[in-house]
Structures are given as structure tokens and as C-alpha cells.
Amino acid sequence: MPFTQRSGARIYFETRGSGEPLVMVYGIGGHSGDWWDEFPALLAEHYHLVLVDNRGTGQSEKPTEPWSMSDMTADVIAVADELGLDRFHLLGCSLGSIIVRHVVREYGPARIRSLALLCPPNGIPATEEDLRTALFWDPARPLIESARASWPIVHPPAWIANNESVLVERFERTMQNPTPARTFQFQLQAAQAAPDPNTAVAAADFPVLILHGTIDRLVPPANAELLSQQIPRARLAWLEGDSHNFWAHNPRGSAALLLEFLAST
Numbered sequence: 001m002p003f004t005q006r007s008g009a010r011i012y013f014e015t016r017g018s019g020e021p022l023v024m025v026y027g028i029g030g031h032s033g034d035w036w037d038e039f040p041a042l043l044a045e046h047y048h049l050v051l052v053d054n055r056g057t058g059q060s061e062k063p064t065e066p067w068s069m070s071d072m073t074a075d076v077i078a079v080a081d082e083l084g085l086d087r088f089h090l091l092g093c094s095l096g097s098i099i100v101r102h103v104v105r106e107y108g109p110a111r112i113r114s115l116a117l118l119c120p121p122n123g124i125p126a127t128e129e130d131l132r133t134a135l136f137w138d139p140a141r142p143l144i145e146s147a148r149a150s151w152p153i154v155h156p157p158a159w160i161a162n163n164e165s166v167l168v169e170r171f172e173r174t175m176q177n178p179t180p181a182r183t184f185q186f187q188l189q190a191a192q193a194a195p196d197p198n199t200a201v202a203a204a205d206f207p208v209l210i211l212h213g214t215i216d217r218l219v220p221p222a223n224a225e226l227l228s229q230q231i232p233r234a235r236l237a238w239l240e241g242d243s244h245n246f247w248a249h250n251p252r253g254s255a256a257l258l259l260e261f262l263a264s265t
Contacts, residue, residue: 031058
């Protein structure tokens with residue numbers, strides 16, 4: 001299995017497809033397997049995907065001490081260096097979109113062909129109840145109950161009703177290698193302690209896509225609107241009626257918009 005230790009931690013990554021490289025960084029607590037199946041499969045028909053397990057998740061090392069944003073950006077660059085990628089498209093979802101913006105801030109724009117920011121947090125928080133329900137499960141309750149409570153925060157209600165068995169299967173798969181609770185805290189702390197990355201992204205000249213669902217409760221749509229103002233050249237695209245994890249519940253619509261953007265670059 002492919003790993004790199006160039007950044008000081010053992011980081012796992014997967015590669016799929018062929019073509020120009022597209023490095024993909026997942027959000028809080030998630031890893032390469034959380035892109036589900038259809039979305040990366042559609043992208044891999046056109047691009048060489050590099051799916052990274054963030055530090056503390058998946059098959060990557062899970063440190064017991066806190067880490068910084070610089071550690072997380074170093075992990076992304078370490079994977080790119082391990083594969084010998086001189087230039088690449090870079091994509092991040094949710095907290096991953098913060099990490100990839102900081103890659104630009106810390107390492108500069110020279111290696112970035114394009115930047116895709118999926119449901120990007122940008123200072124406008126979810127309600128305390130939605131944030132707690134989605135990320136901080138009650139250990140006194142059965143985990144499947146907490147999972148069920150979190151689904152309406154990241155998926156459209158009608159889609160949940162038609163895909164409950166799929167969600168249960170995904171939950172059971174996740175529980176085979178769960179992300180430690182400390183990882184969520186460490187990732188949030190690192191993001192909150194880091195400076196604003198948007199100025200560096202705005203100063204660069206590579207194409208930028210902001211892709212957001214219109215009913216996202218975990219990262220309210222106003223985040224995307226504000227970010228598009230702070231990065232004026234960014235293309236803002238909406239997924240009507242989609243929530244936070246739109247690559248899971250609308251993989252074809254998500255992939256179509258992303259592939260259109262990447263082709264235009």
C-alpha cells in the first residue's frame with residue numbers, strides 16, 4: 001500500500017485513473033474512502049486521482065498529540081513529492097478546502113494548476129446544535145443513533161429516506177476503522193489557530209472553483225458567497241437542493257460541474 005513519511009508522519013494515499021493529476025483532500029474526520037464510490041470513479045475516467053488520508057484518519061498515522069495546519073499542508077505536499085508531481089490540480093472539501101488554501105499560503109501557487117473548493121468553511125458557522133450533532137457524537141448513546149441524527153445535517157431528507165440501507169452500510173464500514181475523537185478536536189484547533197489563507201489564494205492566478213449545496217446546514221451557503229467576494233476570479237457554482245456531502249448524494253451532478261471546470265482550465 002502507498003505511504004509516505006516525508007512530512008514526519010506516515011501518510012496513506014491512493015491513486016486511480018490516468019491523465020493530469022488531481023490531488024483530493026477530505027474534510028474533518030474523513031479520509032480517502034469517504035468520497036464514496038461513484039464520484040471518484042467518474043473523475044478517474046479523465047484524471048489521475050490522488051486521494052489522501054489526512055493525518056489522524058484512515059490508514060494514516062494517528063498521533064496522540066495535537067498538530068498544526070502546517071503539519072497538514074506538509075502531508076499534502078509530501079504525497080505530491082512522493083509521486084513526483086511537479087504541478088497538479090488541487091481539491092479540498094469542507095475542512096479539506098481550508099487545508100488546500102493553506103497549501104497555497106505556505107508553499108505558493110507555482111505547482112497548482114487549479115483549485116477546487118467544495119463546501120468551503122469561511123468564518124460563518126453552523127448552528128451550535130447542528131455542529132454538535134454532526135461532529136461530536138454522544139458516547140452514552142449507541143453510535144448508530146448518533147449517525148442517524150447526523151445524516152440530515154449533511155444529506156437532503158428525501159434522499160435519506162430512499163437510501164437508509166446505504167447509509168447504514170457506510171456507517172458499518174466506517175466503524176471497522178473509526179477516526180479517533182481526538183482527531184476532530186486536533187483538526188478544528190489547527191484550523192482555528194491558522195491565519196487567513198484567502199489573501200494568498202486571491203493573489204495567485206490559477207483558476208478557482210467554489211462548489212456548494214444550496215441547503216448545506218454544516219457549512220451554510222453564505223460561506224461560499226463571502227469566499228467568492230474575497231477571491232474575485234473564483235467561479236461559484238451551486239448544486240440546487242443538495243446539502244454538505246453532495247459528492248455522496250449527487251455524485252453525477254457534482255462530478256459534471258467539477259469536470260467542466262477542470263476542462264476549462
